[in-house]
Amino acid sequence: xxxxxxxxxxxxxxxxxxxxxxxxxxxxxxxxxxxxxxxxxxxxxxxxxxxxxxxxxxxxxxxxxxxxxxxxxxxxxxxxxxxxxxxxxxxxxxxxxxxxxxxxxxxxxxxxxxxxxxxxxxxxxxxxxxxxxxxxxxxxxxxxxxxxxxxxx
Numbered sequence: 001x002x003x004x005x006x007x008x009x010x011x012x013x014x015x016x017x018x019x020x021x022x023x024x025x026x027x028x029x030x031x032x033x034x035x036x037x038x039x040x041x042x043x044x045x046x047x048x049x050x051x052x053x054x055x056x057x058x059x060x061x062x063x064x065x066x067x068x069x070x071x072x073x074x075x076x077x078x079x080x081x082x083x084x085x086x087x088x089x090x091x092x093x094x095x096x097x098x099x100x101x102x103x104x105x106x107x108x109x110x111x112x113x114x115x116x117x118x119x120x121x122x123x124x125x126x127x128x129x130x131x132x133x134x135x136x137x138x139x140x141x142x143x144x145x146x147x148x149x150x151x152x153x
Contacts, residue, residue: 007101011092014085023077028151034071035144038064042137054121055114061133062111068140075147083108097139103132 005013014020045060066083069090073080076093080086087104090097107129113119 004105007088007091010084010088010101014080014088019081019085020089021079021081023074023079026075026077026151028148031071031074031144031148034067034074035141035148038067038071038141041067052123054123054126058121058126058129059111059114061137062107064137065107065133065140068137068144072140072144072147075144075151094143097143099136099139100132103129103136107133 041060041064045057045064048057048060066086069086070080072094073086073089076089078089080089084105087108088101091099091101091104110119110121110125110129114121
């Protein structure tokens with residue numbers, strides 16, 4: 001298993017290896033579309049709670065978090081080559097959001113376990129992250145929507 005990196009180590013590596021790609025412009029229409037997709041996925045994930053299909057619920061909520069992060073970073077004119085660098089940029093460059101880098105690493109590696117290694121999650125895994133994940137999703141949604149209003153003026 002690879003050694004876990006601190007936020008600064010990861011961010012510095014992402015920058016030095018070119019995984020954070022500057023963008024020329026802010027594509028407002030794309031951001032709007034991403035926010036709508038995230039809202040739809042979040043609604044679907046809430047519906048799935050009745051089924052207790054924890055792997056699907058976990059992955060879908062993770063996708064919402066990822067999509068919202070990507071949308072927010074588009075206001076910074078940044079695109080990332082991978083999720084780890086995306087989340088490291090978010091945590092390093094947006095300390096005002098008060099996010100925990102360790103949490104992002106925890107859910108990212110758990111989601112990768114589901115997708116790439118066949119490691120299932122159960123209700124305990126979901127309960128362990130549910131509250132914090134929902135808080136982060138709400139925070140990202142609010143931040144992106146506020147930036148959208150400001151950029152549409």
